[in-house]
Amino acid sequence: MLSVKELVESNSVRSVPSNYISLKSPEDSMLYETENIPTIDFSQLTSSNPFDRSKAIQQLGYACRDWGFFMLINHGVSETLREKMLRATQSFFDLSEEEKKEYAGEKVLDPIRYGTSFNVMVDKALFWRDFLKCHVHPHLNVPSKPTGFSEIVDEYIRKSREVVGELLTGICGSLGLEENYIHEKLNVELGAQMLIANFYPPCPKPELTMGLPAHTDHGLLTLLLQNQFCGLQIQHKGKWIPANPLPNSFLVNTGDHLEILTNGKYKSVLHRAVVNTKGTRISIATAHGAPLDTIVGPAPEFIDCDNPEAYRAIKYGDYIQFQQSHELHRRSCLDRIRI
Ligand SMILES: O=C(O)CCC(=O)C(=O)O
Numbered sequence: 001m002l003s004v005k006e007l008v009e010s011n012s013v014r015s016v017p018s019n020y021i022s023l024k025s026p027e028d029s030m031l032y033e034t035e036n037i038p039t040i041d042f043s044q045l046t047s048s049n050p051f052d053r054s055k056a057i058q059q060l061g062y063a064c065r066d067w068g069f070f071m072l073i074n075h076g077v078s079e080t081l082r083e084k085m086l087r088a089t090q091s092f093f094d095l096s097e098e099e100k101k102e103y104a105g106e107k108v109l110d111p112i113r114y115g116t117s118f119n120v121m122v123d124k125a126l127f128w129r130d131f132l133k134c135h136v137h138p139h140l141n142v143p144s145k146p147t148g149f150s151e152i153v154d155e156y157i158r159k160s161r162e163v164v165g166e167l168l169t170g171i172c173g174s175l176g177l178e179e180n181y182i183h184e185k186l187n188v189e190l191g192a193q194m195l196i197a198n199f200y201p202p203c204p205k206p207e208l209t210m211g212l213p214a215h216t217d218h219g220l221l222t223l224l225l226q227n228q229f230c231g232l233q234i235q236h237k238g239k240w241i242p243a244n245p246l247p248n249s250f251l252v253n254t255g256d257h258l259e260i261l262t263n264g265k266y267k268s269v270l271h272r273a274v275v276n277t278k279g280t281r282i283s284i285a286t287a288h289g290a291p292l293d294t295i296v297g298p299a300p301e302f303i304d305c306d307n308p309e310a311y312r313a314i315k316y317g318d319y320i321q322f323q324q325s326h327e328l329h330r331r332s333c334l335d336r337i338r339i
């Protein structure tokens, strides 16, 4: 299977090949730019001033409950490291196809997997995207090429884990739980962390295809870094909104397992990635969750007569396996475990 990068480079494509065409309905193509995604100031969330901290926790609760997405500023991950990570990702995709194919895993849960589209075994139309997925925690699995790649990834994923650790603490506060409740209940210290590097080459007719179709993310939280090209759109109150993050910020979204754990109080929100004519868009997501063998279900704190258990408990690894083996088709994989 040709990668999109190869397709674009080999044949100076002037149109979108028919197997990449996925047409959107008119409602699906409408974009609403009026509403702003909430911003969370990480330095206030971790402040020693109780007033600042409690205000930031409140804002975080609002962002998770009403949006499922927020921009994170003043997070302490240096611009140098973020730039290094983006450049290293570009260098990985710049390897020859032969070198990259060494990492073309066969199974969806392989520790390292390079590929194209979403899952070519099930995709009805192909997506304008190449990807590299690595299970980076509790064991670091990263391609040994290009030189220096694994060291940069290691530094980046450690930093992102620190940020997510603090966010989960704040989220517990916003839910009225002990601040280490999620860490302990889901053994987050030994939890699964996945790195998903998305590579979307320029496309001659972006409206005819998709980078990544609408989906929700597995796990508790996803942290997203991107290069200068925007392309993420999120669904809010039934409308698609472009997510154009502030300079130097991360986009963060709540994942399916936070929705399951909170019995639906915090929602995992549909989002998708579109492509553009101007240049290659790179986005790097790190997904943070429980260890893969943990069974995650709604926590008793969120279940009562008015809020009966809304999801079946499922092993995190089985959930990912299920999500990655099926077509992404506008619905959240959560629908499959809703009671
Ligand atoms: O490229 C993007 O902005 C979105 C990527 C994404 O949603 C994912 O990797 O799960």
Ligand SMILES: [Fe+2]
Residues within 6 Å of the ligand: 215, 216, 217, 271
């Ligand atoms: Fe996603």
